Ligand SMILES: NC(=O)c1ccc[n+]([C@@H]2O[C@H](COP(=O)([O-])OP(=O)(O)OC[C@H]3O[C@@H](n4cnc5c(N)ncnc54)[C@H](O)[C@@H]3O)[C@@H](O)[C@H]2O)c1
């Protein structure tokens with residue numbers, strides 16, 4: 001254990017400000033304090049949520065190290081850490097599970113009080129473990145995986161089966177689990193039902209996989225980029241449409257297509273208009289619509305309350321509703337048992353230093369998930 005207790009110098013992709021490219025920098029990563037874990041990252045995926053920080057749709061201080069969908073190996077642990085040891089393979093959790101707060105203690109809850117969705121940018125003790133050019137660098141959602149090494153609170157670390165391949169299992173850290181859980185856990189899609197998924201990125205395709213696993217008989221994918229259709233059909237969509245192809249509102253198009261039987265809709269884009277479109281598109285009485293796309297910060301939404309008065313259910317979920325530390329290791333076991341296939345979601349694999357190229361692939365709509373390897 002040559003590095004335990006010492007500052008580690010390594011490479012990280014630092015964002016110095018909004019709307020700027022990542023800069024690969026030499027940084028210093030301080031040793032973990034009490035109840036903290038230092039992790040060497042092995043593979044990390046690129047998720048749209050990371051881009052929300054670049055664009056300012058998600059609030060953050062700068063400089064910051066983003067990235068939140070990864071697999072790593074524990075390098076060292078701080079005092080009092082009991083659930084992982086050096087050498088353990090782990091998934092960092094952007095949604096922690098402290099097992100003490102009221103959300104963690106409620107059987108239906110998962111939004112742990114220690115989550116950092118509002119951009120505090122520090123670990124539980126209120127400080128950062130990263131320094132670059134003498135300046136402190138902010139953490140992101142308790143994860144910061146666009147770095148060779150990161151430090152996490154113990155409540156943000158799940159130990160997983162060592163047999164899992166990092167470049168695949170990393171998707172369980174966000175995209176796959178979020179989408180799959182939105183269908184099977186949050187919406188609780190029923191066999192034989194009709195589902196509609198708005199947005200066919202990595203998370204939307206994972207919703208489709210969840211709807212299929214739950215036994216939905218019709219799964220309609222909606223996207224303005226028709227290049228996404230082939231992949232959506234491959235993972236389980238039964239048909240795909242673009243809202244641009246009809247002058248009618250998408251809710252009417254879907255009602256006509258299905259004889260007004262859409263039971264579940266999912267917004268997996270993160271736009272206010274499509275959140276209302278998805279709500280309007282589920283059955284006026286027994287329909288359920290789930291907001292999965294991250295809402296742009298500081299934006300308000302107006303909608304006709306008649307949409308709810310008639311009986312619809314409108315809900316949302318973070319991380320698919322899973323209790324992260326309990327459920328992530330189980331999802332990894334299911335991956336190893338081949339209950340689902342993540343290969344279909346991974347379109348590109350690049351070395352970490354090519355991170356800006358990975359984001360270009362996201363912007364051009366060419367990638368579903370790009371995985372960066374170290
Ligand atoms: N709730 C959570 O815990 C959670 C977790 C991960 C990601 N997210 C959010 O989920 C959303 C999707 O993430 P992703 O990584 O799959 O993103 P992505 O950018 O890969 O996919 C979004 C898709 O939406 C499509 N789209 C854009 N505008 C559209 C429109 N007007 N109508 C129809 N389709 C449109 C795009 O063509 C793209 O295929 C993001 O907002 C992300 O921040 C939420």
Ligand SMILES: [Zn+2]
Pocket residue numbers: 047048049050068069174175
């Ligand atoms: Zn994500």
Ligand SMILES: [Zn+2]
Pocket residue numbers: 096097098099100101102103104111112113114
């Ligand atoms: Zn908690």
